[in-house]
Structure formats: structure tokens, C-alpha cells
Amino acid sequence: MGNKLIKWLDERLAITTLWRVLMAEYYLPKNINWLWSSGVLTILVFVILVVSGIFVLMYYKPDAKLAFDSVNKTIMMDVSFGWVFRHVHAVGASIMFLVLFIHMGRGIYYGSYKAPREILWVTGFILFVLMSATAFTGYLLPWGQMSYWAAQTITTLFSKIPVIGPDLVIWIRGNYIVEDATLTRFFALHVTLLPALIVVFTVIHLYALRIVGSNNEDGIPMTKEEKKEKGIPFWPVFISKEFFVMSVFLFFFFYLVFFNYKFAMDPINFEPANYLQTPPHIYPEWYFLSFYEVLRGFFFSETLGLIGFVLSMVIPLFLPWLDTSPYPFISAKHRPLFRIAFWVFVADFVALTILGKLPPTGLFAWLGFIASLVYFGFFLALPIISKIEKKQAASGGVR
């Protein structure tokens, strides 16, 4: 019966060939570690977000008067297991960024953004921007105090853009302040356009991956034939490890969902939005804190801060062209200089994230300024490191 069905389908859809090409005869290098599971983990989290999102969408009301209660009463209290879906969705959004940061960090450490994987890097970057936009629009929806004031603060930034700024803000908000019109348009973007674009770019991302293949720990370029000989097939070898990584990840994920969700659901957001009462501390969700801190880091000049903020978000896009050193200088494993720069960068990113939540006064303001400079310092050091490494490569290469 099963065989018959497969045969029937195969004659019409060539599914066995498809399976071979996509799964059983797609080879990965052997010298990769579980960080190469991070890509599939992002897909897993995305699926979790979509499924939980559809469930909360069934009861959510995109109206400034109803939104808060529809989330905090209807979904959290009345619908059976509604709270599970809300917790899963909120924690999922947060964990998506943790997984994305690991995924990007892996890409940077092992030089996966370098030729020939530039398109992978660029589409990945676009996915990050889309995911950020989805998270930002989604955070407004429960219409709590921090939802409101984070949206108010961030949209205000656009007003600093010369000439068109003030009109642009009103266009984005649909009013002079964040209110019902803002909520409904953020809602529309959050549930339709942005997730659809994420799907489209994920497909392009994966297509590009199929063409150039996965990088590996040592950054050794491999042809398809070499991989076939020395590598492992995606199915069942790679996937068996992937499932194990997924299980461990889900254990951690559900621990957060049920027992430790406060980091993803800020207490102050359980107070309804009140446009007359500014909270004493306004901060975005943790995954934007580093960029937010660059904005505040240039505390002596609003314009510089804004430029820094935009640059800090955009500059990772240009990694493949800032860092051009050739093989063997691909993976940080074999690039002592780059390795130092990488770890300084990671430490700096953590520092920026923490400082982003602290009040920007006194010592913290200066630390923020220095950390912002170090952030850009990493990217500016790359051309210099490349130059040194190119010389080494020309003189025989050091391994």
C-alpha cells in the first residue's frame, strides 16, 4: 500500500529523486560541530512562532481599547491553555534572537560570510532585519506600558532624519502619537507581510546554501565530489545529530516557557499603556539593547547617536567586503589576529547589551561610549587584519 502510493506520487512528482537530491545525497563536511545545527534550530523556532502565533491570533483583538484585555484576560485566563501559547510565543520570540546571534556568531567565527558565501550572508542579514521588524511590531501588540513607550521612543528616532523626518514619523504612526492607528498597522505587518517575507528569504537563503554548500571548522574549501567522499550525508547522518540537538534545545526552551519566562515578558508590560505616564526607565527587549546602547553611547550628540545606531545595524552586512583575506585565513581557528578581534567583539557586544538596560548616567554613559567605539573598531580592524594576512599568505602562508 505504502509502496504503491510512493510509486504513484513518484510518477507525478518525482519524489524519490527530490528526496535524494535534497536529503540522502546532500553532503556536509565532517569537521563541523553542533553550531551548524543553529540554522535548522532557527527554522524550528520560526515554526513554533507561527503555530503559537496562529493560536493567539484567534483571540487577539487589534484595537487599542481591547488589545490589553484580550491578551491578559482572554488569552491568559479564559481560553484553555491560552497561556501556554502566549508564553510559547513570547519566549519563542526572545529565543529566536538567541539562536540567531549564535547562528551569526558561528558565521563570523568560521568565516562563513566569505567568498563564495556572500549571498548566504546577505540573505541572512536581511532575515535578521526582517526578524527584528517582526519582533518590534509584535511587541506593541499587547499594548502594555513598555510596548507603548518602546514604540513611542523608537519611532521618535525617525523624526531626527533631516527634512522628511517629522512627516515620516506621522506616516509610520498614522497619527501624531502612537495610538490605535499605529497598533492596527503594526498588527497587519506583524501577521502578514513580515512573516511572508521571512519565508521567502529563508527559501533564498537555503537555495544559496545548496549551491555553495556548508563551510566547515577549518574553512577548507571543498568541492561537491570531495564532500561526497569525505563528508556525511544530510540524511540520516547529519539529521540524527540534528534531532538530538533539537531535543536538548527544546528541553531548555520549555523550561523557560513554564518556569522562567519573566525575561521575555517584562512585568511592567502587565500595566496597560498610558500615554500620560512615562515609565521611569524605557528600554527595548534585550535583543535590541546593544544597538540601543550605541544610540545612547554618543550621549553628547543626538545626531551622532542616530548615525551610530543606523550604522551599527547595517555594518555587519558589509563583512564579506571588509574582510577579504584568502584561504587559509578563513576560519578564526587559523587566524590568531582575527580570533582576538572576534572575542573582543563578543565581549563588547555583551557589554553593550548590559549597558543598554542600565540608566545612561555617569560612568555608564562613558562605558557606553567606549563600548560603542569598540563595536565599530572591530569592523574597521578587519581590512587591516586582511592586509596583514594577505602578506602572510603571499609569503608562503602560516598555518
Add this chain to the structure above:
Amino acid sequence: MKELKILLVIVVIVGITYWGIEPLAHSIMHKHIEEAIEKYNLPDYKFSDLGPAPAISGDAAQGKKNFQMFCASCHGLKADGIPAPMDPKTAAASFGVVPPDLSNVASFTAENFLYHFIKDPARASEFKKISMPAMGLDDKQIMDIIAYLKSTAKKIHGAELFKEACGRCHGAKYQKIYADTPADALKKYLGKVPPDLSIIMKAKGEHYLVAFINKPQALLPGTSMPRVGLNEEATEDLMKYLDEISDPHKEQRKKVGLIVLAYMLVMIGLTYAWKKKIWRNIH
């Protein structure tokens, strides 16, 4: 081994970040709260800034007479068949807030607070514009009234306690409890509409709430919420209630959570076994 090392590095980085944006950031952002709590040694159920009540034993029968003379023009006492003198609307229009029924007030309010409140409401409540006047009663008269209030007071819990202690100003609309006083009257009297308390426990947490209710001025200087003088037992009872209504699925969450985690543990075992089997011939 290498895989575990990578995991360890990531756990350390994530751990440091988490420590920075949660415990560290909160301790810095909420410093003024902790300082106030320490300075006034909150919660202070003795209301030590007010001092003790005089050591006079009151007479409930005389107290009832005093009550009818001095208090019944504003307050009802249903437990003893004294109805509210005005309907809520008229009362709210006259005083800005509906004066509470005093049937059980002595069971949830500290005795020395009650004494000082009746003597000088503005001082005891730390709300200068409070609309109950000081009536210039002497200590004996007040202690008689307190003896009377005690004779009628029953212990009340949960929603009932909430309604009698806070209900003139606050509602909990998710429990279909609405403030006795109309919102616009409250706004005029207090400068703002007091927040709904349905999920206040999630927003503020017990540590803050206990201290805030005990001495609002310490944590929100200049606030128009009066100190209401809840005693320890009533505060704890109220906290339990606010916790239950803000998080009604706590038990379910723990139970489902454990089941899901147990399931994931099994999955970890199964997937690990499968991986071992497949990878046996690789390397």
C-alpha cells in the same frame, strides 16, 4: 568533548548577559525602592511613626452612641443594621470617594492606626487632602468607637477583604469587581484614576506591593493613595488573593511544565540513542 566545550562557552556568555540584564539591571533600576524599604523598615505593621493607641479600654455601647453621633452621617455599618446614609453617587459627589462601610474595618486595620486615623485622618493616612475631617474627639470617645467597631468586625478574606479595604477606589475588573466610586469623581479627588488591580501582582510583585500598601508615600512620594493601615494578617491574605487572581493557572503551569520536561527528557534519550547508532560507523 569539543562539542561540550562550545556549549560551555555559550552558556557562560549567555549567563553573563542574563545576569547583567536581569538581576544587575533590576538592582540598579530599583535601588530607590530598596533604599526606601530599608529606610522605613517596611512593612512596618506597628506604624511606629504614629505611636501606640492610648491604654484606655473602650466601651462598645458608648461607642455605638458616639458612632451614630459622629460617623453615621457619612459611614454605614451594615453588620449592626446601620445603612449607608447616602447612595454612592451622592456620596462620591460630596466627598470625592464613597466612605466605606465600617462593619469589619477593625478586623483588617491595625488598632493604633485606627485610633490615629480617627483622631487625624490626614496625618495617619499621609494624604493631606483626605476628605474625612478630623473631628476633635477625645481619646476616650475614640477608644469607645474602636471597641464598638471591634464588636461588629468579622474576619474577612479574599475578594470580600479586597472590596472592603480597597474597593472604594480600586476595581479588579477581571473578577468583575468595580470600584464603588465612579472614575470621574476619583479623578477629581485624587488627581488620577487609581489603577485596576486585576493583574497588579504580575506587574509589581509581592515584595513591592507589601511595602507600598504599608506606606505609599515612602515608595511613591507625593502620591494621592492614602495609607490604609492594613494589619499583617490582612496584608498576607490580600497578597494571596491578588496572586491568585493575577495568575490563576499557576498550578496547571507547574504540572504541565513537568510533564513536558519529562517528555523532552525521553526525547533526548531516544534521539541520542539514534544518533549513537547512526554515527557508530562514522569517524
